[in-house]
Amino acid sequence: MALFMDAHTLEGGVTVADVAAAHQADLQTQGKYGVSYLRYWVDEAAGKIFCLVEAPDAETANTVHREAHGLVAEEIFTVVEGT
Template identity: 60%
Template sequence: MPLYMDIHEHVEGLTAEAVINAHAQDLETQAKHGVKYLNYWYDVSQGKVFCLVEAPNKEAANAVHREAHGLVADQIIEVQEGA
């Protein structure tokens, strides 16, 4: 299955707790869309969040965010895993 990195550029009021909660909501929703969110990273000072996801396509990955909490990604990039 393709692997994607999604990028949320300017999440206002970003906190560690908010990211934890949003990720938990993604996990609850992902199976409906055939998606598996694997990991995430964030930078509170810049309001940025990065999510690593296995998904059949970009649209399915974004559908999970839209349904789970409404915070869709600004960019979704297909990536290859390295060593």
């Protein structure tokens, strides 16, 4: 499994509560795709959301978002955890 950081931008801002609900939907959907959404970060005013996810590939990670709530990432980066 690879580790990815994805980035979303929602015009007009976003609330932490809305992102928490979307994350819960990801957690309920991820198992059938072999994906594990680990953490997320939110900039409410800028409408930015960042998700850390372990997945077989970037497209499978986005498939979970698409099915769970429809908010797919605009960008997905392969990352390596530092110490």
